[in-house]
Amino acid sequence: MQRDLEIDLLRSFVAVATHSNFTRAATAVGRTQSAVSLQIRRLEQIVGDAVFERTRQSVEITRTGEALLVYANRILKTNDEALAHLKRPEAAGLVRIGAPDDYATCLLPPILAQFSAQYPLIRIEVTCDNGCDLLQMQQNGELDLVVSTHPIDDVSGRVVRREPLHWVASSGFADNPEAPLSLVLYQQGCVCREIALQALNQIDRSWHIAYSTRSLALIESAVRNGSGVSVMEVSTVPDDLRIIDGSAGLPSLPDVVISVHQPPGNDATHISLAAEFLIEELSRRPQMRSQSSRQTP
Template identity: 35%
Template sequence: MINFDLAALRTLVAIADQETFARAGETVHRTQAAVSQQMRRLEDQLGLALFERSGRTKELTPSGRKLVDYARRMLALQEETLAALHAVTTGGPVRLGSPADIADTVLPEMLRRFARANPALSLVIHVGRSPDLMELLKKGAIDLTISTRFDESRRHFLLRTSPVVWIAANDFRVDPNRPLPLVLADEPSIFRKIALAALERSGRTWHERYTAPGLAGIRAAVAAGLGITARSIEALTPELRVVGEADGLPPLGNIRYYLYQRDDAVSEAAKNLFRLMAARG
């Protein structure tokens, strides 16, 4: 009888999502060597090849892809079980802050199972920019927040590591002979900092064509073809596409999203939500 290692399954899902062992390692907080070792043990346990080499990279085999589907379901059941065990019937609302890109894409699925197990709990979501959310947390205006800012003085964990990419309209073409038109957030913005630092290192000329305070304005300007922007991969929408090194643009690396709890004075409901979301890591 095979007893699946949930940590190994979580790593397998991370590889499927991140497409490389190295990026998956950042997501699950393991070295690339440790990820490879985990996958070898899983293959030995199953007696199946989960990966096959394709050029310099490894791709999932049909058996590997099938296991990823089951792994997602097993991990989802684990989260649902934790949510049910920590269910609360009173308390709240839990006030949760989130950047717009995470609130649009990652957060709904995170909260769905917790809300189903806690039907009496109310949630208030504050969508904003990371520095503003950290200030709200400091003031006690919210109980938990997701943020790109790192603050070791507060209870936290690494929620997600995401690639930062150049994003443009589907019909936008980068002209290598002209300064790069940029659509950027105003200060303070970690994505603005990442973009300008990468362009400075590469020697690529640029000009700031449009400045917006939030993601909605940035998306609108990029979709209108005014320029390109640097955001996490979660900011992509159907009318936008990723441009990159093939277009003469420098790589941008990854960004980390942390979840913070204000302090121990928050409600039990907020503590339970924090624990549940931490269990995904």
């Protein structure tokens, strides 16, 4: 007897095909890696053929998988558009979201992709800047929602998660306590920058700014090349950088919180839907590195 293709199985299949990795696919669909693996096996039983070739190092889509992927994307798109129209036929419009570069890179893409799949008539526009500048833009009416960082003792907006803050460096980092500590940080206005400098000043550790930028890519590159150490929330630490908390006499750092800001009165249906979706998804995602939760010794 012919069995129907199941939406949940197709959604996990597309995630694995997109990421070529079961762990990242599981994060994207909000399931465990073992659950996604089980879904793929069930899908292969329905299809009657393997859709992926798996090794310890890679996941490669098969010819059957490539053929299925075309139909899976069509089915999911039609399914999501139908549900969006039936549940929220009025949900349409533009939502302007502000977020720091690290959140826009590491946290938001899978969340906003899911949101767009559920509400295809709502358009998302993301602006990256420091939190304080984004909040000012929101006050000026230029942004609808802002995702920002706050010190644990100075919180505003709707708190969605608490993030440990870490010192990070390249794999070959070796500190010279006699020389000023080279720092690679976001520009002034960044909460993490202010926390790091305040902590260093409290222990009288000399320092200098080697790089000051709004670009996460530049920060990661400079740290990898040994130009200095940086400070990052755990969910934005790439797997190839070392967490060096406690090394070289570095002071401990407090946690920070992430909040979603929605101005009072800005409660149009499409904006409120986006706000609630962001709050729910950011709240439930685990505190882990952007690629792995394993800490490098």
